[in-house]
Amino acid sequence: MSATPARRILAAVTLLALLALSACTVGPALHARRIPAGTPTSAAPIPTPSASPSATPAPGTLNWYVSQVPTFPEAPPPQPVQLPPNGPAPNWHRLPIDQKVAFITIDDGGLARPPAVIDFIWEARIPVTMFLNSPAAQEHTDYFRQIEAVGGIIENHTISHTSLAGRSYAYQRQEICGAADKLESLFGKRPTLFRAPFGNHDATTLRAAHDCGAKAVLHWSETVHEGKVRYQTPEKVVQPGDVLLMHFRPALMDDLLAALKAIHRAGLTPALLTDYIK
Numbered sequence: 001m002s003a004t005p006a007r008r009i010l011a012a013v014t015l016l017a018l019l020a021l022s023a024c025t026v027g028p029a030l031h032a033r034r035i036p037a038g039t040p041t042s043a044a045p046i047p048t049p050s051a052s053p054s055a056t057p058a059p060g061t062l063n064w065y066v067s068q069v070p071t072f073p074e075a076p077p078p079q080p081v082q083l084p085p086n087g088p089a090p091n092w093h094r095l096p097i098d099q100k101v102a103f104i105t106i107d108d109g110g111l112a113r114p115p116a117v118i119d120f121i122w123e124a125r126i127p128v129t130m131f132l133n134s135p136a137a138q139e140h141t142d143y144f145r146q147i148e149a150v151g152g153i154i155e156n157h158t159i160s161h162t163s164l165a166g167r168s169y170a171y172q173r174q175e176i177c178g179a180a181d182k183l184e185s186l187f188g189k190r191p192t193l194f195r196a197p198f199g200n201h202d203a204t205t206l207r208a209a210h211d212c213g214a215k216a217v218l219h220w221s222e223t224v225h226e227g228k229v230r231y232q233t234p235e236k237v238v239q240p241g242d243v244l245l246m247h248f249r250p251a252l253m254d255d256l257l258a259a260l261k262a263i264h265r266a267g268l269t270p271a272l273l274t275d276y277i278k
Helices: 003-025 062-068 116-123 134-139 141-149 169-187 203-211 252-265
Strands: 101-108 128-132 153-156 216-218 222-225 228-231 243-247 269-271
Touching: 062 116, 062 252, 101 252, 116 141, 116 252, 128 134, 128 141, 134 141, 134 169, 141 153, 141 169, 153 169, 169 203, 203 216, 222 252, 228 252, 243 252, 252 269
Parallel strands: 101 128, 101 243, 101 269, 128 153, 222 243
Antiparallel strands: 222 228
């Protein structure tokens, strides 16, 4: 066989191989989100490809919510707060920091669990801290694992969501430690933060929380409900270190977006509580 036919055969084989490889790789790319191996995915199906940048997202869709998120400056390197060496856990509605960050928190978990929230948190890179009742966490573990898998943090909100102020140390310790034990068994990590139901607490609460492993008790500076931010402090603007409270309710997508816009208007960036409370 001459050299020229041999080269032609080799070129044909190479072309066929390239065509086969191209056929295997053609197709839309999925979101960059990754779920760790072994994490249930029943609560959050694999996301579909993002809309074309030239398309106008329909209001109320995931792409619309993502398109409404403002662009934040990079969060500064966190400077952890000083914790007391011993004694009761501190109680804060605003972290004692001057860095330009604020904190988004979501409570309860039993009322509603909008499925699009998982993808919204991932697509918009929203740092959220969830304060969960242990029964809700046990009933809807898959859902909260999905939020945890895209960056959410799970913390303690008692067993029965009852007001703790005025109750005995034994009662409060059981509510806080019992929930911490269950959350640790469900998610493999013991909570280090605690929020009292309704914000109602006393000195006994702070002592019991500390004894159950909580480094701090968190109140809030703003609440967010049905897309509206309600300020609990006289400034009427989100301040550095503020804690924003919302709940797992049907309008959670609107609440997250409203919180992000309020934080942006204040010149702040959302951050994780556990980066500052170590």
